[in-house]
Amino acid sequence: MESLSYLFLMDTTAKAMAACAEQVRQAIFAKLAELTSDPPGSHASPVQRLSTHVCLSDVFADHEKLSIAFAMVRDTFVVLDVAARHALSSEQLENDVDTLAHVDLRQFGLLVETVTQRRKMTLRLHRAVDLYCRRWEAPATCTAYPLSRYVQMDAAADLTYRILIAHERTWPSSEARQNFKDVLDGAAHRPQVIQRGDQRFLVVEESTLPAIIGRKSAAELYREFFEGELEPIEPFKRVPGTAPGRLLDMN
């Protein structure tokens, strides 16, 4: 589906990606496509029940190249930054948000202003939601785009929103919210896939980007250590006995 072939980035991740060399960016795209080409069933099934939202930023002019490059690789690419994940994981904020259940997402940015406790957390969440909500308006940066491209992007984001959220309510149940938090927590370690019908959405946290490009496969590590020319190092043996003190004897 062409209208979904866009890259959605939170600000910080977008900047991190934009700062990468073109060759590195392409390698990241290729690696992400490879990682999500066959998502494990354990990822897809719990999140299928989700009915929640993902905060998206606008595709700013600086990142247009990224979106076009990624469009050739995958359908949709959703990135959440660390701040959003932490804000959404805040226990206190969770309680606050629970009181706001069944609220239209498009009003959410205004309603969180009434949450005064843990102000910093609230502000971070507000920022994330605001980034999403701003997409509903025409930001100044978009005036640089040909009108047709902006309309196309808007339609893509609109469709993405509807596919992910299914309806306009947020977190219809504690289970749904918990499932989404699990996805976000998992994204801290590796890309997560959210399945929505025939569409798959990739959730990537900024901190994992360097690891995605730099990680070696087991076969590569085998070649390096078992077939490479390395100097022998001290042998070791397991220290017998019981815990604690379970170290490896290299004497």
Added chain:
Amino acid sequence: MANYLLGDEALLAFLHGRHVKQPSKEDAKFAEWAKNLGKEDFLFASRMSAAVILASIERINKPARRDATRKEIESRLASFKDSLIDIDETILKQWAVLRANQPDPTAGAVSVISAEQNVELATALTLGYTLVTRGNAELTKLQSDNPALQIIDPWV
């Protein structure tokens, strides 16, 4: 595609590679397991496992050997730098559950599962990775209590 979490001994064995002096049959089996790993498989390790190795190095008696080994191991660990897993809150919560259900050393109970290995177990459980470590009766019981826990012992 499989994700393996190398325990401390497995990580050190991998860092040694084929350069093991007087390799035993067990070493050969470990090497055979490593050889069969595919390009779709990934190896990870907890930072705790790396710390156990570094602590072991600090116990080497001869200073010159200790320094040389530390330098070499740290250099080789660089190849794993993107595969070392931090100990975060989720892992620590899992660690707490595991630890609470094991024999209480303050009550005189004896366990072969150390606090460090519990971190490895908690990391493997949290991420759904297969822990590569030597098996024992206590780990077998732990697996029966936690069906999601996957352990492989390549030395046997």
